[in-house]
Amino acid sequence: MxxxxxxxxxxxxxxxxxxxxxxxxxxxxxxxxxxxxxxxxxxxxxxxxxxxxxxxxxxxxxxxxxxxxxxxxxxxxxxxxxxxxxxxxxxxxxxxxxxxxxxxxxxxxxxxxxxxVYNLGMNRRYAWTHDKLKQLIDDRQLAPTSAQFKLNRGELLRPAWTADPAQTGGFLYETTIHQIDLLRYLLGPIATLRCAARQTISSTEFDDFSMLFTFVSGATATLSSCAHSGWSFPFERVEIYGRYATAMTEELERVRYALNLDDTVHTEDYTHIGFADKGGYAKENRLFVDALVNGSAPPVDAEDAAALNLLLACIYESANNNQEIDFAARRREHIG
Incomplete structure (x- = not known):
């Protein structure tokens, strides 16, 4: 071939x-x-x-x-x-x-x-930290009931283009898109969403977001994202809760989890892992090439990418109109 x-x-x-x-x-x-x-x-x-x-x-x-x-x-x-x-x-x-x-x-x-073959690059899905969360969920060691997600840009000064919506499309498209994607990847289809947002330091776009999601599974999650919080560790974090169980990430460096009341807290540390592997870039490329060579499904196909694109648009709509959105219905109407 x-x-x-x-x-x-x-x-x-x-x-x-x-x-x-x-x-x-x-x-x-x-x-x-x-x-x-x-x-x-x-x-x-x-x-x-x-x-x-x-x-x-x-x-x-x-x-x-x-x-x-x-x-x-x-x-x-x-x-x-x-x-x-x-x-x-x-x-x-x-x-x-x-x-x-x-x-x-x-x-x-x-x-x-x-x-x-079309594929959207969403490397954070395949970061070692998030791979571990996905494994715990898929293996039914952790059944999510609620979660908290956070991703902060820290500042919009360096490089300057990160503060220019004409290049980024808006703050959520540049940085927080990864956590928004992880909501669906880890917790499943979204039922409803609501977003409150404000302009704090930016004169051109929202730069503070607080979001609430419900899922078809019955789980709930919050997501907060700020464009001007500074770089206090961990500026990226996922916490997922189940019945007497918790799993959490600290940026892309560590995962901590305990899966029952009497379980010790397990820690996996990835600080020694190379950038391309730790960040998920190596795996997403490998899976894409698999699709080209073996005919397997690409990691994030066009239907999946379109659902994420619709979700981002609905979050901004909710922020602008201060309304809850039935995302499940919107997805059926818009994508099928």
């Missing part, structure tokens, strides 16, 4: 993370890198070998690739993804799928009609 031939669109930090992982995977061939600033593409191409370089998606198409990694800024995902899918290319798109419902609908329609 011919190896998948991969081109990368966008040569920033996250492109380098994916490129390093793919360069070590003998099942694929890294063919080219394109960036609006071709010098950036050249620097990344040099790091990973002798890949070709260009400045546009069309340049990648001319390199005889069959798979495109889209690692451009958040608000510039939809057009290249749709163009690639319409021509039958496989697409790995960094989060988010889109930054509005119209864009998400375009991607979903293109993916449904395409011969290519």
């Amino acid at each position: 011919k190896k998948p031939r991969i081109g990368i669109l966008g040569a920033g930090f996250i492109a380098g993370v994916h490129a390093n992982i793919l360069a070590d995977d003998d099942r694929v061939e890294l063919v080219g890198v394109a960036d609006l600033v071709e010098d950036n593409a050249a620097r990344l191409a040099t790091r990973i070998g002798h890949a070709q370089t260009g400045s546009s998606l069309e340049d990648l198409f001319r390199m005889d690739v069959d798979t495109i990694y889209v690692t451009t800024p958040n608000t510039r995902h939809v057009d290249p993804v749709v163009a690639a899918l319409e021509q039958g290319f496989n697409v790995f798109c960094e989060k988010p799928m889109a930054t509005d419902l119209v864009g998400g609908d375009r991607v979903l329609a293109a993916a449904r009609d395409s011969a290519g």
Whole structure:
């Protein structure tokens, strides 16, 4: 079987993370890198070998690739993804799928009609900490009844683009999207949601969020996210509660859990694990390549990505209108 031939669109930090992982995977061939600033593409191409370089998606198409990694800024995902899918290319798109419902609908329609495989990059699902939580839940050692999620950006000053909704699509699309995705990944389908939000230091967007979710399972969860809290450890945390049981994360470094009243607290420490593995990047890439090579399901397909995109839009709608939203009904109406 011919190896998948991969081109990368966008040569920033996250492109380098994916490129390093793919360069070590003998099942694929890294063919080219394109960036609006071709010098950036050249620097990344040099790091990973002798890949070709260009400045546009069309340049990648001319390199005889069959798979495109889209690692451009958040608000510039939809057009290249749709163009690639319409021509039958496989697409790995960094989060988010889109930054509005119209864009998400375009991607979903293109993916449904395409011969290519679509995947959304949601690496936090596969971080070692969250892998452990998922294992405890799937093995029925922990049956969630309620949970608390937190992810704070810390500040919107460095780099400056993180405070620019024209590039991020809004704070939730840049940072907190991971915890919002983990709600569904760990606790299952969402029934209802309500969000209260405010502008504290930003003059352009909400930067403080408090959310309440109910789930089809009967579980409940809260999620808080602040864009200006500083970097006090742990700025990222998940706590899941069951019957006389608790499991919690401390950023991506540790998991602590006790599964009954008489159980000691077990601690697993991942501080020694390399960045790509600890953060879930290595596993999500491996699963995506599995889908290309073996025909297995991609880790986050277009239907799953569209549900997340709808959820983000509903959270902002709730914040703006101060109303609870029946998300289960919205998903049936919007996605099917």
